[in-house]
Amino acid sequence: xxxQRDYCGAAKKNIQSENKVGPMVRMERKDSMIQGCGPVRSQxxxxxxxxxxxxxxxxxxxxxxxxSDVAKDLGVSPGSVTSAVxxxxxxGLVREDPRPNRDTARGRPxxxxxxxxxxxxxxxxxxxxxxxxxxITDFGGTVLAEAELPCAPGRKDIGELLTEIDLLLDRxxxxxxxxxxxxxxxxxxxxxxxxxxxxxxFWSPIVRERHAPLxxxxxxxLPCAVYLDNDVNLLALAESWFGMGRHIADFAVVTIEHGVGxxxxxxxxxxxxxxxxxxxxxxxxxxxxxxxxxxxxRGCLEAYIADxxxxxxxxxxxxxxxxxxxSPQQTLEALFDQAKAGNDAARLIFHRAGRYLSxxxxxxxxxxxxxxxxxxxxxxxxxxxxxxxxxxxxxxxxDRIGRSRTEIAINTWGDTVWAxxxxxxxxxxxxxxxxxxxxxxx
Ligand SMILES: [Zn+2]
Numbered sequence: 001x002x003x004q005r006d007y008c009g010a011a012k013k014n015i016q017s018e019n020k021v022g023p024m025v026r027m028e029r030k031d032s033m034i035q036g037c038g039p040v041r042s043q044x045x046x047x048x049x050x051x052x053x054x055x056x057x058x059x060x061x062x063x064x065x066x067x068s069d070v071a072k073d074l075g076v077s078p079g080s081v082t083s084a085v086x087x088x089x090x091x092g093l094v095r096e097d098p099r100p101n102r103d104t105a106r107g108r109p110x111x112x113x114x115x116x117x118x119x120x121x122x123x124x125x126x127x128x129x130x131x132x133x134x135x136i137t138d139f140g141g142t143v144l145a146e147a148e149l150p151c152a153p154g155r156k157d158i159g160e161l162l163t164e165i166d167l168l169l170d171r172x173x174x175x176x177x178x179x180x181x182x183x184x185x186x187x188x189x190x191x192x193x194x195x196x197x198x199x200x201x202f203w204s205p206i207v208r209e210r211h212a213p214l215x216x217x218x219x220x221x222l223p224c225a226v227y228l229d230n231d232v233n234l235l236a237l238a239e240s241w242f243g244m245g246r247h248i249a250d251f252a253v254v255t256i257e258h259g260v261g262x263x264x265x266x267x268x269x270x271x272x273x274x275x276x277x278x279x280x281x282x283x284x285x286x287x288x289x290x291x292x293x294x295x296x297x298r299g300c301l302e303a304y305i306a307d308x309x310x311x312x313x314x315x316x317x318x319x320x321x322x323x324x325x326x327s328p329q330q331t332l333e334a335l336f337d338q339a340k341a342g343n344d345a346a347r348l349i350f351h352r353a354g355r356y357l358s359x360x361x362x363x364x365x366x367x368x369x370x371x372x373x374x375x376x377x378x379x380x381x382x383x384x385x386x387x388x389x390x391x392x393x394x395x396x397x398x399d400r401i402g403r404s405r406t407e408i409a410i411n412t413w414g415d416t417v418w419a420x421x422x423x424x425x426x427x428x429x430x431x432x433x434x435x436x437x438x439x440x441x442x
Contacts, residue, residue, distance in 0.1 A: 051076065052084040053435035056115075059094055060140065061246075064112040066099075085113060093119050093139070093434070115140040120184040120430055121176070123169060124423025126231060126415075127190040129153050129206050132164060134172040135419040141241065141427060145175035146416055153328075155208040158217060165218070183224045187426035188214075189231035189418060191259050195276040196229045205259065205294055227429050229272075231418055232279075236263025237270055237428075238421030239374060244411055251372040252364055254281065256357065259294075260302045264368065281360055282306065301360050305353040307332060317345040354390045361390075362397030365406045376411045 049057075051074075058070050065073075071081040088094040095116050098109045117138035126133045130153045136145045149168040156164075169186070173179060192204030199215020201207050207214075218226040229237075236253045239245035245253075245265060253263040260282030264271040273279060282302035283295050290299030291309065303309050311328045314320070314335040326334065338346035365373060391408055399405065 050435050051080060052087055053431065055081060055084040056088055056093060056431065056435075059113045060115050063140075064097060064099075064114045066110060066112055070113070091434070092116055117142060120427075121178060121182050122423050122426035122430060123172060123183055123186045124234075124419040124421065124426060125165065125168060125186065125188040126234070126418035126422055127161065127165070127188060127206060128231065128418075129191075131415070132168045133415055133419045134168050135416060135423050136172050136176040136178060137420070137423045137427070139427070139430075141424070143416070143420065143423075144178075145172050146419070147172035147175055148415075155206060157208045158212055158214065161207065161214075162217065162221065166221075169222075180223055183222075184430045185224050185426040186218070186222060186226045187234070187422035187424070187429070188218070188226065188228050189234035189422045189425075190228070191231050191261070193280065194228055194230045196227070196233070196272055197276050199226070199228045201228070203295065225429065225433070227425050229422075229425055230261070230263075231421075232261030232263045233270055233272060234263075234421030234425055235261070235376060235418055236265050236421070237424045238417045239263075239376070239411070240265050240268065240270070241424040241427075242420055243413070243417070244372065244374060244409060248372050250368075250370050251374060252368055252370040253374045253376055254361060254364060255376045256305060257307065259306050260360070262364065264370075281364065284360070284363075286356060286359065301356060304356045305360075310335060310349055310353060313349045314346070317349055318343070355393065358390050358393035358397060361394040361408070365394070365398040370406060373406050373408045374411050375408065376413075376417075 054074055055070055058073055059065055062069075067081050067085060068078060070085075071078040074081070085094060089096075093116055094113055096111045097114045099112050117140040120139040121144070122137055122139075124135045124137065130151065132149045132151055134147045134149075135143050137143050147168060149164060149171065151164050165188075169180070173182075190201065190204050190206060192207070193202040194200075194204065195202060199213065199219075201209075201212040201214050203210055204212075215226050215228045218228075232253065232255055235255060236245070236251075239251070239253055245251045249265070249268050251265050255261045255263075262279045262281035264279055271279070283293065283297065283300045285297070285299045286301045286304060287299035291303040292298055293300035293303040294308070295302075307328060311331045314331050318335070318338060320326075320334075335346050335349065339350050361373060361375070364370070394408065395405055
């Protein structure tokens with residue numbers, strides 16, 4: 001505490017004596033003020049998981065694995081694995097499974113460990129403009145059912161959103177032959193500034209209210225725990241759990257659809273920023289006093305490359321008849337067709353958006369130096385935007401002398417991946433809760 005007081009005192013003095021023009025504080029450091037050294041941690045390292053949880057997660061990530069391989073991979077003694085496995089088996093979370101396709105004539109077949117899939121079930125929901133989607137998975141992460149719910153575009157109030165969530169969740173549960181009481185947790189993702197820790201939607205293009213306590217409302221409504229996150233964070237989680245990021249500790253995902261989003265995995269952990277709202281690459285400023293963005297700021301990247309930005313440009317640049325009503329999707333399709341047919345104005349719109357995208361991707365590489373940069377999203381079919389020249393320009397912007405290039409990959413899996421990421425969040429939370437309280441109901 002004394003350290004803090006000393007820092008504050010020094011900072012205040014600075015403001016009074018030197019900084020009369022604004023609130024910027026210059027922190028002056030005097031080594032004599034500081035006691036001790038090293039990062040000051042306020043809590044136990046969150047990555048230090050109990051051995052039983054590490055064993056469980058090893059088995060889940062392997063699918064099936066022997067006790068001795070678990071011990072080898074985790075670098076612990078076979079004895080400690082045996083007792084951890086005994087506790088997991090007693091809790092009904094793990095079971096033994098003789099290895100298939102082995103000649104059993106010469107004694108007992110080797111026994112692997114697998115997750116008991118029916119031990120828990122979770123739901124993953126992805127809420128977005130125009131179409132919500134959901135999956136139900138078992139405890140091993142296998143998708144048991146998928147469902148979609150087309151919905152009205154635009155912002156809606158929490159009451160409308162809850163009605164849609166009810167319909168979507170029940171549709172998915174019906175397909176899986178399960179009820180709400182069978183769920184251990186629900187994960188949900190939506191676009192915008194979503195605070196994962198508090199479960200609050202500060203701003204979202206699909207929610208009318210600001211600072212909406214959506215998790216608390218859903219927790220009251222559903223018989224299990226609910227977890228909320230930004231949808232692109234959950235896309236990154238999906239890549240880490242099921243996709244191209246499974247074997248990569250540090251990677252970034254950038255997605256371009258209705259908005260532009262980014263998710264970042266550092267050392268196999270999703271990075272959410274200090275306030276749980278980081279990595280809004282779509283709302284980084286690329287043009288001072290530039291085009292108006294949906295978030296209210298000017299010059300955001302999203303205002304130049306998101307769907308709505310292209311639609312806005314299309315109507316003006318192509319001089320379309322204003323009396324013909326087109327949905328944003330129809331406008332985008334028409335713009336794409338025009339570009340393919342060689343219309344210069346249409347091509348220019350995609351080319352310009354592509355340049356902004358290249359700069360954003362290159363900035364991401366420059367700042368984070370990820371092993372892999374994944375570009376993901378349904379918009380990938382607008383291949384002009386993702387043409388070789390965009391990737392080439394990204395490399396041109398970001399190449400560093402003497403260093404190998406960051407790999408850039410395009411992932412084209414379907415819309416379900418977003419909901420699977422939400423299910424991964426629910427699975428991770430249930431696993432953490434079980435580690436805290438193995439006899440709990442999680
Ligand atoms: Zn913005």
